[in-house]
Amino acid sequence: MTTPVRRSSATARAAVVVPGVFVAVMFAWPLVALVRRGLADDDGTGIYELITRTGGWHLLAVTLAQAAASAVLTVIVAAPIVWLTATVDLPGSAVLRVVVTVPFVLPTVVVGVAFRALLTGPLDFLGVSDGWAAILPAHIFLNIAIVVRVVTAAWRQVDPRTVEAARSLGAGRIRAFVDVVLPRVAPAVAAAATLVFLFCSTSFGVIVILGGGTARTLETEIYQQAIGYFRIPEAVALSLLQIVVVACALVLARVVGGRTASGGRLALGRDHRSQPRGIGWLPVLAVLCWTAIWLLSPLVTLALASLRPAGSWTLDGYRGLAADAYGGSALDAMRYSVTSAVAAMVLAVVVGLVVALSVTRGGGWPARVTALLAVLPLGVSAVTLGFGYLLVVGTLPTQVTQSPLVIPAVQALLAVPVVAGIMIPALMQVPARLRDAARSLGARPVRVLTSVDLRLTARSLCAAAGFAFVMAIGEFGATTFLARADTTTLPVLIGSLMTRPGEANLATAMAASMLLVVVSAAVIAVIEIVGEGSRPVRYERTG
Known part of the structure; x- marks a missing residue:
């Protein structure tokens, strides 16, 4: 029985390469580009001085205080x-x-x-x-x-x-x-x-x-320094400070x-x-x-x-969903959001499932390191990531920057930790003896995966896919930096409408917000109904 175990461990370690490369490209690359740009534009002032110049230490205290108060x-x-x-x-x-x-x-x-x-x-x-x-x-x-x-x-x-x-x-x-x-x-x-x-x-x-x-925090000041004032060194210094805070919290x-x-x-x-x-x-x-x-x-x-956007009953906000007065209608943005979220869901499920399999199948320290790296995007500033993506995209060929997979890949990066977090405990509940029995009957690794692991964790996999979809369709921070006229998602359009004056814009923003609420609630309801109708397999511990 030792040979299948060793083969499984070797396969698990090799499989770590897939999510490792994905995380390195989609997460580490924009952060490295941001730091390099900040250092290239630096006038010799140290990071401590840059943080002090922007009031970063005070903002750090405010950020930690409001986060702690929110948690309590x-x-x-x-x-x-x-x-x-x-x-x-x-x-x-x-x-x-x-x-x-x-x-x-x-x-x-x-x-x-x-x-x-x-x-x-x-x-x-x-x-x-x-x-x-x-x-x-x-x-x-x-x-x-x-x-x-x-x-x-x-x-x-x-x-x-x-x-x-x-x-x-x-x-x-x-x-x-x-x-x-x-x-x-x-x-x-x-x-x-x-x-x-x-x-x-x-x-x-x-x-x-x-x-x-x-109300100002490190997050909002990063955005203000990078986009409002275009002070790249100051924005990078604040981003590094926030990354340290996030790493400690993780x-x-x-x-x-x-x-x-x-x-x-x-x-x-x-x-x-x-x-x-x-x-x-x-x-x-x-x-x-x-x-x-x-x-x-x-x-x-x-x-x-x-x-009732102006105190009287009207459907003008919902009629405005089909209007093209915003460079594209809200319904067009919704259609793109759904298409992008489906692509992000598929990518996140594949990468997150590989991470979970490598961790639960004895992938060793490479799997643990990759699993830790895969969690980081959830905590790192969306503004920091988005600005890093903007710098990276500016150096790539037009064929890459206009690829329809750019935004789904960014959305998938933020959903991978959720998929892995759901699938790791689910796969850990699958008894190893069932896999060994399948191998002893001649089943190949792919057949073992589909007939044992995925069959027993199908409900968890569906839940992970559903959560990945709703997270992708609602992603706002990083997508804001990458959206174009033909790739505007509904959250980005809502944010744009909220900055424009006029009751019509406010009404359409509220109607579009309700559209997202309905879609998110429907997906979560399906997840819960599936879970209610199919209880998890229970494995009792003895001794």
Whole structure:
């Protein structure tokens, strides 16, 4: 049995070359080009002086503070929803999962438009239309899904017999939770908070739309220095500072995530959630109202605002989707967005699946290094990547720069970590004995992959493809730098419309935002329905 294992390991190590080359070309190349351009334009001033000149150290403190505040507040707001999804067997739970997940995959520009409509509409009496008081709730809205999914998974792994044992010894519900459940889910809470911190530290679209010109972070200053002032050395220095912050956050997330994956005992066999009865419905209804306030009210307000952009009911915004007054209609942009997202999905699934296979099949340190590199694009500034792509594209032949694969490749780069993150744990659950049995019967490696691994993880692969699609169709930051008149995506068009005066532009931007909301919700709903109808294979641990 040793020969198949060695052959598998050798194949896994060789397969690392594919995602390694992809990451090197699509991620490392633009960053290297950006640094080289910055050094070429440097006047001899050191990086420390460049950062000081732009107020970078103060912006670093602001960036870290707002990201930390967003992480803490997100955990607090998500806590009741975690309790509901982890312990209550609620009818229609798939709908709740869709409601929780959709905000995370929405383009940040859509979230900014939604909160602008909410704060200047139903919540206008608060007197908050922009600034950090508007940005932090938007960050919470975007990242609740991270906390709910990560912590719920950990909570469901807690063996309920340990809670029952504590209750039998006289502990109340709160004492049993504090002594038994909380220590086991604390690593998951820390891992989720670290991920929220990572995403909020590179937030751009939300801050641009809701910042009111006063809220500034490293991300927005990079854009201002590079595009507004065209000060390349200063932009590069700030980008390097942000990359260091992101690298530290990724290492921390990986360490904490490792503790989460290895800690705690798995709950085996059956679902231990209970159905509410009688007075038990009161806290359930309270949490459902809490969920609606945080996750549904911005989207409902956006939907109503798209129909009443000027205070009167009209369909002008939706009629404007077919207008060609913007260098191309919103429907044309939507068609291109779907086509580009499908291509990005296919590319991301192939690369992410290869990464997952190399990690789970004994690819050794090359696989681990490639897996770590594949995660980096999620945290690195979209503005930094986009500006790097702009510099790279300017040096390439016209045939390459006008290729229809440029934007899908960039979108796929950002979706690869999600695909790999879904497929690695799914493939790890496939028993090695099934692969060995297939090999012993003469199956070739490709046949083993299709008949064993992919067959048992088909649901996870479909979910990974769905998430890759919605992430690609909503990508805004890097695509902004690469879009042309014939390759304008819908998020880029929405961002352009929001910068133009006039009620017609605002109405069309809101209608286009609702179009993206509907598409994203439909894809997430399909993912959840497929998952609900086909439960994952459970492999019980013994001993």
